[in-house]
Amino acid sequence: MQQIFNFIYKNSNRLLFLLLLGISLFLSIQSHSYHRSKIISSANFLSGGVYERINNVSEYLNLRTQNDALAQENARLRSLLFMAKDTTFITKLDSLKGVNPNEIIVSKVIHNTFNTHENYLTINSGSLQGVKPDMGVINSMGIVGIIDNTSNNYATVISILNVKSQINAKLKKSDHFGSLTWNGKSTGYVQLTDVPRLASIRKGDTIVTGGQSVIFPENINIGTIDRIYINNQNNYYTLDVKLFNDMTNLGHVYILKSKNRDEIINLEKKEEKDE
Amino acid sequence: MNSALFVNIFRFILLLAVQIIIFNNMNFLGFISPYPYILFIILYPVNSNKSGLLAASFFLGLCMDMFSNSGGFHTAACVILAYYRPYLFKFAFGLSYEYQTIKLNDVLTPERFSFLLLSVLIHHLILFTLEAFKFTLILDILLRTLLSSIFTLIICIIIIYLTKPNRR
Numbered sequence: 001m002q003q004i005f006n007f008i009y010k011n012s013n014r015l016l017f018l019l020l021l022g023i024s025l026f027l028s029i030q031s032h033s034y035h036r037s038k039i040i041s042s043a044n045f046l047s048g049g050v051y052e053r054i055n056n057v058s059e060y061l062n063l064r065t066q067n068d069a070l071a072q073e074n075a076r077l078r079s080l081l082f083m084a085k086d087t088t089f090i091t092k093l094d095s096l097k098g099v100n101p102n103e104i105i106v107s108k109v110i111h112n113t114f115n116t117h118e119n120y121l122t123i124n125s126g127s128l129q130g131v132k133p134d135m136g137v138i139n140s141m142g143i144v145g146i147i148d149n150t151s152n153n154y155a156t157v158i159s160i161l162n163v164k165s166q167i168n169a170k171l172k173k174s175d176h177f178g179s180l181t182w183n184g185k186s187t188g189y190v191q192l193t194d195v196p197r198l199a200s201i202r203k204g205d206t207i208v209t210g211g212q213s214v215i216f217p218e219n220i221n222i223g224t225i226d227r228i229y230i231n232n233q234n235n236y237y238t239l240d241v242k243l244f245n246d247m248t249n250l251g252h253v254y255i256l257k258s259k260n261r262d263e264i265i266n267l268e269k270k271e272e273k274d275e
Numbered sequence: 276m277n278s279a280l281f282v283n284i285f286r287f288i289l290l291l292a293v294q295i296i297i298f299n300n301m302n303f304l305g306f307i308s309p310y311p312y313i314l315f316i317i318l319y320p321v322n323s324n325k326s327g328l329l330a331a332s333f334f335l336g337l338c339m340d341m342f343s344n345s346g347g348f349h350t351a352a353c354v355i356l357a358y359y360r361p362y363l364f365k366f367a368f369g370l371s372y373e374y375q376t377i378k379l380n381d382v383l384t385p386e387r388f389s390f391l392l393l394s395v396l397i398h399h400l401i402l403f404t405l406e407a408f409k410f411t412l413i414l415d416i417l418l419r420t421l422l423s424s425i426f427t428l429i430i431c432i433i434i435i436y437l438t439k440p441n442r443r
Contacts, residue, residue: 013325017358020333024354027340027347028405 105129105255107137110154114161114187114248121145121157123253131155134215136256142221142244143167143209144253155255161187161247169222169241170210174199177210180222180241187247189226195237201225207241214261279320287335290315295342298430307419309427311434312339313398316357317391318435321364332357352401356394363393383432391431395424 008015107129111122125131127150137144137157145157146165158165161182169192170177176199178192192207205225209216227240294312301308315335319328336350367390399420407416 013329016326016329017354020329020354021351021358024333024336024347024350025405028351028408030346 103257105131105257106252107131107155107255108252109250112159112248112250114159119159119161120148121159121250123155123157123255124153125255126150126153126155128152130257131255134261135258136213136216136220137253138216138220138256139245139250139253141246142223143216144245144247144250146215147255157253159247160190160243167216168210168213169207171195171199171201172206172208172219175211176201177212178237178239180207189240189242190223192225192239192241193231193236195239197230197235197237199237201228201237201239203228207239214258214264215256217256217258279323283315283319283331286318287315287331291335291338294339299342303426307422307426309423309430310399310402311427311430313353313356313394313427314431314434316353316360317394317431319357319360325361328357328360329354346405348402348405351405352398355401356398359397360394363390363397366390367393383435392424392428395427395431396420399424399427 105125107123107125109121110124121137121144123137131147131150133147133150135147137147143160145159145162146167148156148158150156160167160180163182165180165182167180168177169180176195178195180190180192182190195201203225207222207225209218209220209222211218221244223241223243223245225239226242229238229240230236231238290312294310298309298311312335316328316332319331332353333350336347336353339349339353340347367386369386400416403416403419403423
């Protein structure tokens with residue numbers, strides 16, 4: 001026993017080196033494997049926070065290029081508009097598939113929470129502007145949430161970063177669907193549960209809203225697959241979906257009026273009564 | 276003793292910050308980037324606790340990995356460099372070197388330069404080897420090691436000259 005202690009004491013430096021080297025090599029090798037660990041990554045609180053600070057400063061430095069990009073986009077859109085007047089070719093004004101521009105209410109987020117389990121947004125348009133509960137809210141990047149309550153001029157939105165929200169979503173390349181929930185951990189990721197094992201999925205695949213939802217039109221962007229888990233109890237996939245949207249940084253949003261929603265719900269109610 | 280500790284903590288944070296904010300964004304030809312943060316390991320007091328240096332290098336590498344999303348490559352390279360530092364001293368300054376007399380933070384002599392060069396080369400070779408992790412990429416690894424080492428070395432020497440303590 002004494003000798004063991006002596007050995008450890010004598011070689012403490014070498015043992016510490018081997019221990020630290022072992023840890024670092026383990027991390028290195030793990031990072032090369034397919035399902036890499038995210039412990040040592042810039043997604044954690046320390047480095048993420050520092051990068052956010054840096055970004056806050058560099059944002060100002062990029063304002064000129066941002067302006068240029070916006071001006072160019074304006075020019076391009078304008079040219080499309082003028083061309084459409086001259087020719088019989090009708091351009092689609094809105095790039096969002098299945099959304100008619102007449103059915104959109106533009107609004108602005110005035111309050112945003114993302115640090116609790118049940119997060120809500122507040123937007124500055126309400127029932128006077130035609131906002132009703134259970135309308136979908138999106139922005140140019142993807143979905144944001146669903147209208148919860150409305151007052152005259154304001155409305156609250158159940159953010160997709162809310163453990164209560166459940167949205168029908170599917171894979172873009174196939175029609176395998178699941179329901180989109182949030183586990184309350186990271187604001188950048190939501191979970192797509194109950195995806196059948198038949199679906200061929202890969203990291204990086206795009207997830208869009210599904211056709212079964214009466215709130216959102218089909219094919220609105222949500223995010224990309226980041227990690228894939230297999231649920232051992234029921235053999236369904238659970239996917240971590242990295243959101244296109246930065247939910248912590250929201251400006252203007254669009255509220256989608258769905259004309260057919262009442263019709264669909266009434267029809268389904270009728271079906272249930274008949275049975 | 277205490278002031279040395281504070282100087283080292285300060286150096287740790289400052290070098291890491293400069294590395295992350297400035298040098299990580301430098302990319303010549305897409306793959307040559309300098310890593311002057313290893314100056315912390317190089318300039319660590321010569322005759323102080325070796326275990327302390329190992330632990331500090333480990334955390335330095337871990338922080339770098341965190342910020343550059345790179346598994347454990349920086350950690351491994353830093354730990355190995357820290358462990359073999361005494362051997363490099365022996366190689367560069369001769370067998371009869373006395374710990375007390377070595378001062379790196381000073382005018383460049385051939386001995387100091389060879390020590391710097393060897394440290395940077397070892398660190399970069401391990402770093403890029405782990406990053407590529409394939410023997411078929413050995414030429415790429417060697418090229419990157421060579422070019423990045425030159426870059427790092429130049430910046431290290433500039434930093435040493437800029438922060439050199441004034442002599443009366």
